[in-house]
Amino acid sequence: MGKVAVNSPAHRPLVSTAVYLAPSVKFPLQKRGLGTIYTPPLARLIEQLQRLPSVGPKTAQRLALHLLKRPDAEVENLAQALLDAKKRVGQCQVCFHLSAEPVCDICRHPQRDNSVICVVSDPRDVIALEKTREFRGKYHVLGGVISPMDGIGPEQLTIQPLLHRVSQPEIKEVILAISPSVEGETTTLYLGKLLQPFTKVTRIAFGLPMGGDLEYADEVTLARALEGRREL
């Protein structure tokens, strides 16, 4: 091998390869003495992509190089979709679900049942429930769960507007669909007490998931499944 071009191992600093390679992998713009690895606009794109959840340096590089190969229009469409969604998507004034209109599509829909409200903590719960196509009522997005450790009390959630909605005479049932974590249970119990004076309050069932194996279910889930048993 040409000695002019290839560093012999003896000239390498005495650090392990892992430590030695890490800086260039983590900070693509960093100067290396022999020029930058990525040309600056590419380095900035990789840096920005790395901010996305579960996108590391390797995935960011792969996405960036993929996008450089695509037609201009495709990259412009993605950039425009980003700006457009960020600018236009806000919260529905009634249910606090994501919406580009002041009142969301679900709240405005004439064929949906006004008398039932399903309370969830997050907009992605609305999306998950809508995908089942089982529910024809309306929603209410709390924006989180009661969590004193994180400084989130009832005032930080959309509980006042919920109370206002539930106090309307047409409401026949409120379904609480909040994940059964410690904070979720607290929120469910709190809302149950708060709303029971106004209407019937139910909560979704917890038990074995479909296709689940009784033998391998954890004890809390099994206890919940027994407790929630129904007559055939």
Add this chain to the structure above:
Amino acid sequence: MGKVAVNSPAHRPLVSTAVYLAPSVKFPLQKRGLGTIYTPPLARLIEQLQRLPSVGPKTAQRLALHLLKRPDAEVENLAQALLDAKKRVGQCQVCFHLSAEPVCDICRHPQRDNSVICVVSDPRDVIALEKTREFRGKYHVLGGVISPMDGIGPEQLTIQPLLHRVSQPEIKEVILAISPSVEGETTTLYLGKLLQPFTKVTRIAFGLPMGGDLEYADEVTLARALEGRREL
């Protein structure tokens, strides 16, 4: 459960759940009779994100909802980085690596060795080699490998400009660093014959990867390792 709001199973159409749920998952904008699942700007963002490699509907939804929660400036930076990289990053006129300048950082660097050229098929090979910090020469990016099945002959690659570079008197060595696929081997052999009249031509070593286990190496790799043995 309130009969008003929840469809009983008897009213569901007679198709399996998998088929029944698929449309709303794949085409988020599709009307469902009870309103759209995603508000239109969000649906368009999810559609655009799904075009990225190995990003499916679930990941696209997760990325989109993550971005909606981030500050405006962060989303604007990402959109700007996309447009900027697409607009400014082209090819180096000398080596055809990705570059925002007419001649790339590596080709312009005064401390790099002009007498050695490492030939690779793709810009990401340059990035991988640069990360080793072992090579101080220059590169040449072919833009692919010879593949008659895909209609890629020597004319479709940057072989003419390579020939011009290699014919310069300062060139002492050309290192061929092309992945050992069938097409890669063809390209290596073709370039070897073409360039040997001008200068010394070498190729990178193939053999056991570091940390690899001899017992589990495939036969071709082992044969290559034997063939490429060196005196201690």
